[in-house]
Every structure is written in structure tokens, then in C-alpha cells.
Amino acid sequence: MVTVSEAKKRIVExxxxxxxxxxxxxxxxxHVLAEEVIAPVAxxxxxxxxMDGYAIVHSDVTEPGKPLRLAGESKxxxxxxxxxxxxxAVRIFTGAPVPDRATAVVMQENVxxxxxxxxxxxxxxPEGKNVRKAGQQIARGAVALPAGTPVSPGAIGFLKGMDVNEVAVYAKPRVGLLVTGDELLKAGEPLVPGKIYESNSDMLKAALAQLGISQVTISYASDDLEATIGALGRLLDANDVVLASGGISVGDYDFVGKALEALGAETIFYKVRQKPGKPLLFGKKEGKIIFAxxxxxxxxxxxxxxxVFPTLRKIMGNKEPFLRSVKLPIxxxxxxxxxxxxxLKAKVADGEVVSLDGQESFVIGSFAVADALIYLPVEQNQVAAGDLVEVHLLPL
Structure with a gap:
């Protein structure tokens, strides 16, 4: 068993x-830029x-109400x-070129x-008033965006303004998801005693979609070793990352660990000193990442x-892959x-964090309204109202 910090360290490594x-x-x-982008234009x-206004020579204005002759326009x-x-003076409009020799633009409300x-x-x-200098935002040949920058809508607008139409980025992973458990029912099947509806696949697929990962293959396996080996093997062949849901504890019908061993996967760690989520496995096989x-x-x-979230972000080139962490009073x-x-599943409100009801590992309803996780190490196993705690903000 490893600690939370050791597990995260091994993931990064x-x-x-x-x-x-x-x-x-x-x-x-x-995506995340894999190479810096150099500005091809200023x-x-x-x-x-x-501004909309009038382009002038600023030194001509020697007193309020100074008259100047209108000499055309620039749009x-x-x-x-x-x-x-x-x-x-020349009539000028926002975004229009400032004529040569003009040294300032006076807004039309002052004219x-x-x-x-x-x-x-x-x-x-003042000289230069309301005049944007050539290259004021960025000079030609300067680094427009460094490697490691996420390609956001703002980044696209910035780059398109310089006629950059193609970028080098890290690929997004293909993810395979294995769902195990003879007790699970698929959507629409009649509910019978001893069975429950399977929800983890859609839940995890939705979480992957938050990262823009759309290439997701979902497979199902019965609680049988050979079936689990076959399903995991096929997913490992076809994907960059494989997630297995269930079957990783120590019960008689938990076969994921044995199946990964049979497939020759290397276990980086198994079991984390945390609650909930102790029976977590992280491994790899021939460059493929595995989470059970x-x-x-x-x-x-x-x-x-x-x-998993920070691992996927690191795979895609993010320099700060983990959930954003803040300190807040509980x-x-x-x-x-x-x-x-x-x-602890939690919600941030009014500058503090509130732990929610329903912290048991089988209770997913509280996650439906949570926007954060409170992390309490064993050294901080007793907190009073108002104490500062570490809060991990969930992507929404």
C-alpha cells in the first residue's frame, strides 16, 4: 500500500x-501545444x-477649442x-490605420x-493617445505562445489573427474502459433481485468528455478470469489508456488483478492509503497506461x-495536470x-467549503452536486469549523 503523495509521485514518474x-x-x-508558435506578423x-475620433498632430493643440482643418478620413x-x-485633422474610426505624421487620436466626444x-x-x-503601436500586442518573430499552452478559444482567436492555421500539439489518448460484474444490468433491462444498473461506464465516459477525449471503447466482462483476460487484452491492443471498473478488490470473483498479471502488465502500485478508493491499481504494459x-x-x-484525470492531462502535455488546490475554511x-x-465530497460556497452528506463509497448522489473534494490527511483527522483545509476543485 502506498500513500496518496507517493501514488501521485509514481504516476508523474x-x-x-x-x-x-x-x-x-x-x-x-x-489540445496542448507541443511546440512554441512564432508570430509570423506583428x-x-x-x-x-x-477610438472613433480625429487623428491629429498632438502639438497643434495649444489651447482648448483649437481649430484644425478637416482633411479627410481613415476607416x-x-x-x-x-x-x-x-x-x-483626419476623421478616423476604431481599428483604422493612423495616417503618417499623426501623433494622437482625440475621441469624438471631445471634438x-x-x-x-x-x-x-x-x-x-498627450503624444500617442488612443494610438495602438504596430506590434504593441506582439512583434513579428516573437514567441506568440510557448509549448505547453492549452489551445483555448482565446488562443485560437489570437493565432488566427496572425494567420496561423496549423499547430503542433500532443495527441489525445484512445481510452478503453472495461466494466466487470455479474450483478450489473445494462440500460433498459428489467430490474431483478440481486442486480443493479451499471452506471460507471457512462459516468467515466462523461468525465473523459470533460477533457475532450471522445475515442472511448467500452467492453464488458463477466466475473470469469478468462473472460477478463480476453477483454483486457483486446483493450490494451487498441488503446493508449485502459481503465477497468470493478473486480480489483480481494473477493473470490475479483479477477482484474490476476488478468493483468497474466497479460504481463507491470504494477506500479496497488492500494492507496485513502478512503474511499483504497483498492486502486496503477500499471503499464508496453507504454500503455492501466488503471483498475x-x-x-x-x-x-x-x-x-x-x-486518472491528472495522468490523462500529463499524457496530453499539460504541465500542471493535477486538480487545482486551494486552502479554504471548512x-x-x-x-x-x-x-x-x-x-470528502464537498461544495464551495461563500468563501468556505462544506462537506456534504453521504460520504459512503457507494453513495454517488452527493457527487451530483459536489464541485470539490476536501483532502484530509491522517495528520489532520480532526478539524473544527473554520479550520483551513486542502480543497481540490473539480472540473465542471
Missing amino acids: NTPSLPVVRLPLAVATG LPPFRQSS AGQAALPVVESGT LVADGVVRINEYPV LPGNPASSLVCYYEY RNAYQFGGERDEF
């Missing part, structure tokens, strides 16, 4: 990144006005521009125009968020015994 692929920018959302590529997309001579005369009611006018998760749904989801006192760290 044993998780490689996936190969680099080049993708059209339009379909790269959710942004903006020319001096731009940041967005215009190539041929009027010249701003001393004593003149009166009549009979071709522009009176500037702002004094003094507890069958109880709450245990399974805790293990997913604390171990609203209600809590204590526990034993020698295992505890994860």
Missing part, C-alpha cells in the same frame, strides 16, 4: 506524453486607432490614407465639427479525479479514525 501531431487550428481546441500590423480596411499635416473645421476641446493632448478502479461509483470517481467540524487519508 511513469506517465509519458503522447506523440506530437499537426492539426488544423480549428480542430485543436483542448499585431497590430500597423498603427491603429483605439478600417483603408489602404490609401490622407496625410495629417500640421494644422489638420466639435462644423463647416470643415474641427475644434479640439481636450487640452493638453474500485467498483463503488463514488470510490471510482474519487480515484478518477485524483489519479464550515462544519469533522473527525475520523483509522490510518487512511480521507477525501
Whole structure:
């Protein structure tokens, strides 16, 4: 059995990144850049006005109400521009090129125009006011985005503005999911004594979708060693990551561990000193990552968020793969015994964290409203209301 911190350390040490692929920018959302992107053009590529107003020579304005002669206009997309001579002003619009020799733009609210005369009611006018410099956002040849940056909608807008249409990113993994248990019923089957409806596959598939992972193959195996070996072997052949749900405890009909051994998989760790989710296995085989998760749904989801989620993020190139952690005061006192760290389903509200009812490993209903997990190590097995605790924020 390993501690929570040791389990996470071994995951980091044993998780490689996936190969680099080049993708059209339009379909790269959710991937992570594997190479830095160099700006092929400056942004903006020319001096731009940041206001609707009038482009002037700032030193012409020597007093409020200074009259200048209107000498044309500059609108967005215009190539041929009027010249701003001393004593003149050019009508200009937001995003339009600032004409040569103009040194400032006065917003239209500070200007009166009549009979071709522009009176500037702002004094003094600083040089460069309301003028975006060429390359002010980024210079040509500079690093636009470093390797390791997630491709977000904002990143796409930034790169498309420089006509970057393809990027090198880490591939997303193909995930195989094995569900075991003779007691499980599929959707729509009649409920009979001794049976329960299987929910872990859809639950985990939804969690994978939060990471943008859509290539998920789900297989089922009865509580039989040969059936489990066959199903796991097929999933390992076809996927980068394999998750097994159930069958990893020490019961007479738990065959996942024996099946992985028969397939020649290496176990990196088995069992973590935590509650819920003690019977967790992490292993690998020929570069493929394997997790065997507890069958109880709450245990399974805790293990997913604390171990599988960061592993998948690391595989996809994320430099900070683990759940974001913050310190918050806990609203209600809590204590526990034993020698295992505890994860509590929780909700963040009004600057504090609230542990929810229904912390048992089989209770998934509290997870339906949880947005965080409280992590309490055994050294902090008794907390009073208002004590600071470590909180792991769930992706929503």
C-alpha cells in the first residue's frame, strides 16, 4: 500500500506524453501545444486607432477649442490614407490605420465639427493617445505562445489573427474502459433481485468528455478470469489508456488483478492509503497506461479525479495536470479514525467549503452536486469549523 503523495509521485514518474501531431487550428481546441508558435506578423500590423475620433498632430493643440482643418478620413480596411499635416485633422474610426505624421487620436466626444473645421476641446493632448503601436500586442518573430499552452478559444482567436492555421500539439489518448460484474444490468433491462444498473461506464465516459477525449471503447466482462483476460487484452491492443471498473478488490470473483498479471502488465502500485478508493491499481504494459478502479461509483470517481484525470492531462502535455488546490475554511467540524487519508465530497460556497452528506463509497448522489473534494490527511483527522483545509476543485 502506498500513500496518496507517493501514488501521485509514481504516476508523474511513469506517465509519458503522447506523440506530437499537426492539426488544423480549428480542430485543436483542448489540445496542448507541443511546440512554441512564432508570430509570423506583428499585431497590430500597423498603427491603429483605439477610438472613433480625429487623428491629429498632438502639438497643434495649444489651447482648448483649437481649430484644425478637416482633411479627410481613415476607416478600417483603408489602404490609401490622407496625410495629417500640421494644422489638420483626419476623421478616423476604431481599428483604422493612423495616417503618417499623426501623433494622437482625440475621441469624438471631445471634438466639435462644423463647416470643415474641427475644434479640439481636450487640452493638453498627450503624444500617442488612443494610438495602438504596430506590434504593441506582439512583434513579428516573437514567441506568440510557448509549448505547453492549452489551445483555448482565446488562443485560437489570437493565432488566427496572425494567420496561423496549423499547430503542433500532443495527441489525445484512445481510452478503453472495461466494466466487470455479474450483478450489473445494462440500460433498459428489467430490474431483478440481486442486480443493479451499471452506471460507471457512462459516468467515466462523461468525465473523459470533460477533457475532450471522445475515442472511448467500452467492453464488458463477466466475473470469469478468462473472460477478463480476453477483454483486457483486446483493450490494451487498441488503446493508449485502459481503465477497468470493478473486480480489483480481494473477493473470490475479483479477477482484474490476476488478468493483468497474466497479460504481463507491470504494477506500479496497488492500494492507496485513502478512503474511499483504497483498492486502486496503477500499471503499464508496453507504454500503455492501466488503471483498475474500485467498483463503488463514488470510490471510482474519487480515484478518477485524483489519479486518472491528472495522468490523462500529463499524457496530453499539460504541465500542471493535477486538480487545482486551494486552502479554504471548512464550515462544519469533522473527525475520523483509522490510518487512511480521507477525501470528502464537498461544495464551495461563500468563501468556505462544506462537506456534504453521504460520504459512503457507494453513495454517488452527493457527487451530483459536489464541485470539490476536501483532502484530509491522517495528520489532520480532526478539524473544527473554520479550520483551513486542502480543497481540490473539480472540473465542471
